[in-house]
Amino acid sequence: MDLGVDDVAQRASTGDLPVEEHVTSLVAAAHARERDNTRGVVADYIPVLAEADPDAFGVAVVEVGGSAHGAGDVHRRFSVQSISKAFVYALVREELGHALALEEVGVNSTGLPFDSVTAIELNDGHPMNPMVNAGALATTALVPGSGAEEQWAFVARGLSRFAGRTLELDPVVHASEAATNRRNRAIAQLLESYGRIDRRPADVVDVYTRQCSLLVDAHDLAVMGATLADGGVNPVTGERVVSAAVCRDTLAVLAANGLYERSGEWLFEIGLPGKSGVSGGIVTVSPGKAGIGTYSPPLDRAGNSVRGQRATAFLSRSLGLNIFASAVHTPAARGAV
Numbered sequence: 001m002d003l004g005v006d007d008v009a010q011r012a013s014t015g016d017l018p019v020e021e022h023v024t025s026l027v028a029a030a031h032a033r034e035r036d037n038t039r040g041v042v043a044d045y046i047p048v049l050a051e052a053d054p055d056a057f058g059v060a061v062v063e064v065g066g067s068a069h070g071a072g073d074v075h076r077r078f079s080v081q082s083i084s085k086a087f088v089y090a091l092v093r094e095e096l097g098h099a100l101a102l103e104e105v106g107v108n109s110t111g112l113p114f115d116s117v118t119a120i121e122l123n124d125g126h127p128m129n130p131m132v133n134a135g136a137l138a139t140t141a142l143v144p145g146s147g148a149e150e151q152w153a154f155v156a157r158g159l160s161r162f163a164g165r166t167l168e169l170d171p172v173v174h175a176s177e178a179a180t181n182r183r184n185r186a187i188a189q190l191l192e193s194y195g196r197i198d199r200r201p202a203d204v205v206d207v208y209t210r211q212c213s214l215l216v217d218a219h220d221l222a223v224m225g226a227t228l229a230d231g232g233v234n235p236v237t238g239e240r241v242v243s244a245a246v247c248r249d250t251l252a253v254l255a256a257n258g259l260y261e262r263s264g265e266w267l268f269e270i271g272l273p274g275k276s277g278v279s280g281g282i283v284t285v286s287p288g289k290a291g292i293g294t295y296s297p298p299l300d301r302a303g304n305s306v307r308g309q310r311a312t313a314f315l316s317r318s319l320g321l322n323i324f325a326s327a328v329h330t331p332a333a334r335g336a337v
């Protein structure tokens with residue numbers, strides 16, 4: 001995977017972001033570098049997604065202090081799709097606790113596409129991790145509530161708290177996916193056959209499909225990511241959404257599994273936890289520093305936004321976000337910008 005950043009110097013990861021004006025200009029540069037890149041293909045397996053504008057492109061950064069930076073179409077709305085998996089997992093992990101979440105949903109990668117049935121069969125029915133569809137359906141099945149409506153209310157309210165505003169469902173996307181999501185229905189049935197979910201499979205798929213249809217924009221993704229970067233407190237609203245331990249656990253899962261079967265390459269190139277969705281969004285989290293949200297519909301073959309990956313790679317290098325990038329310790333370097 002060539003993300004086009006060989007010419008960008010890797011700034012070491014320190015405790016802080018550069019000064020704000022520098023962040024603003026690097027966000028603009030990330031957008032300008034990729035604006036004319038037309039590589040990738042817009043998803044069409046959910047019919048309505050094929051209508052997305054391939055030219056739409058937004059890059060947003062929200063710092064843990066609450067400052068926002070953006071370039072391009074940062075307020076263009078799109079369905080959150082798989083990115084919801086990260087935040088529903090955080091909410092469910094909060095309810096379940098560390099040990100049970102590890103056991104019931106898992107954290108290990110499958111190395112297979114996100115909608116793989118084979119992965120379930122190869123692992124004795126275990127859903128493996130919450131960022132593939134099997135694990136996401138198992139996670140949604142664990143959402144508290146006496147039925148699908150209560151579960152949905154919990155999910156919609158929780159994701160809205162991450163975003164700091166009330167997120168709304170796109171009825172057209174929902175109808176399009178609900179009419180065509182036979183594979184997810186099969187996955188839920190298979191999980192039920194292995195005793196991995198104890199709610200009605202059709203209800204689990206229904207809540208999952210609704211969560212994927214919530215509308216966000218790149219700025220929302222940056223706020224949601226910044227909440228995970230900020231120990232679970234939304235830096236814009238000041239509301240605590242989840243605990244710091246939940247952020248830690250969720251980010252570990254994202255680092256290992258957030259970009260489908262390309263997660264290893266993503267970590268190698270970008271060095272940050274992130275989560276992509278087939279509508280073209282990516283959320284990336286720089287712990288203790290910021291959230292990054294990108295939107296651009298054309299995808300690579302694994303289902304990850306091409307421009308989003310490249311813009312994020314540029315920001316990771318130039319802002320010094322890669323958690324593996326250190327510099328030799330010198331006392332004088334402390335506090336240097």
Ligand code: GLN
Nearest residue numbers: 081082114212277278279
């Ligand atoms: N709703 C989509 C699905 O389940 C989400 C997939 C994705 O974004 N990778 O197929």
